[in-house]
Amino acid sequence: MGYPFQSVLFLLDAERAHRLAITSLKLWGAIGTPFASIMDASHPVEIAGLVFPNPIGLAAGLDKDAEAVAGLFGLGFGSVEVGTLTPRPQPGNRRPRLFRLVEDEAVINRMGFNNGGIDSALARVAALPKRRGVLGINVGANKDSDDRVGDYALGVAKAAPLADYITINVSSPNTPGLRDLQSRPALDELLAAADAARKGEKRTPLFLKIAPDLDRAGIEGAIRAAIDNHVDALIVSNTTISRPPLQSTHAAETGGLSGAPLRELARAKLIEAREASGGALPLISAGGIDSPDEARRRIDAGARLVQIYSALVYKGAGLPRRIVRGLNARG
Template structure:
């Protein structure tokens, strides 16, 4: 009822131009729904200028027009991935999608931390399920869009691994890449899949399902930042033994040191946005040192301007993703980041943006680098 009313409102020109300041005064979930509907209706204009040729990025067999993607969580149900690519993202990741539709956790479950440009969420994989997203991707995916599908497990599932296998099996023929998301803190027991034997079973069965598909779609594993040295070593031991295509580092953190004293510091859930940047980027660099230079890594967590984007590459990322920072910076942040990265490439006389990757892995891994 509320959302149908919102959809009618969005047909009015004044609301199509709803300012970021106005959105920040609304309940976070209503503001998010407004944004999705506005993009659906074309209220966010497609990018007019083509990306410079030096932004073209090869990762895990994919060719991206630029290495900046929309992270999972924004377009949970594959409603606007084509439009996101038209707006200027090099790729868009939809989901997290579970086999069956589920409501997620009780509301309120999404909290802004404006003074720190952070967000806390305990959404709980709320989504419409596989079938709805599959229908959209099958019937509406446009040529030139690079769309990843992030798959997860239903909260009440008796076998989490079986849910991931089902997601891989279903979406492998229609996705440009798949992400196995075992790092959300909002589904009890899910992060346990990051450990030894459980991870071995998960990846073994998921990659077997991928091998049976009609095309070989790249599969990424999305990890939490809340891993210690021993856990990272254990994960690397597993992934080096399987045919995994890449990593996404990282998901949200359960830590609260970065927002101590803030209003919502005691809310349960994962913290994302600017406060996560240094922490997640250190984990990225530490994993880069462990896996070497050949494994693709998508860096996500706290990117909020061009400087932070460039730093994420320096720590070892081959591509990056945004989401939470857009809550405070708006979609124009994407253009600002691109402009800053283009300036850096030209200033350093680089031939391609990929030359920004791994220029300061040790500094970030040891905590000497930060922004």
């Protein structure tokens, strides 16, 4: 691994290590991390009227409850996406539910949208100092909801005044039936409600996050629904329920797989989305990005921005700045 803090974290089970990382980042931000001074803004990207200081973003899932936003910007991210947040607090699935696949540089999770509810997270967002980067808020539905479309609309309405953008997450494999919302006409109904919920003085950009397990027809349908309902960008993609060859003893765990084994699939789905959208929808690529070379491949394949998460586990907290520096060196 080669990163001392990672070595310490690897002595703990995965979820305890995750909690310690959030606590450390929260403390770092609270004591005045000068994140504005260390963020590299030499490679700005504009999407939906937002200027991202650099094209490297943090994917949702690391900071579910918006506890460590200042510290995360201090790592050099041009954007940080918090969540997934649901209208009501929920504990998520039973433990163990997070697994490191060290031999594969991968993670399997079946967390299940564990979070303290959108209201408590938004209170923390409202208290943040002025930030230089772009803040996304990822919203979802409660597991036991009788009205999932209503949950998304409520999440959008609550997040819109504070978020720079809002991501609609219908692609997590860990809430039963959630991925069914990626198909039309369910997706049209959901996105129409989300679009209506953000209307007002501030029309916050809306992003849609899809699964890498959609086939070509599914991707084309999601893109058409996104365009028809005024979505501003597409995030390709979430974790996968597929299983490429893996070496770890945790390979048979259920949940979403992320990290290095997702790389080729995520890249292929990005290319499919680029071809299907014909440039009509900005694309953000996530999944298996762990180096400047891979970030450049995604950008060359059509991504305007990239997001990372699992690679931080194996490559260390300095990864965002290393990728930005690598991209700058390549022009």
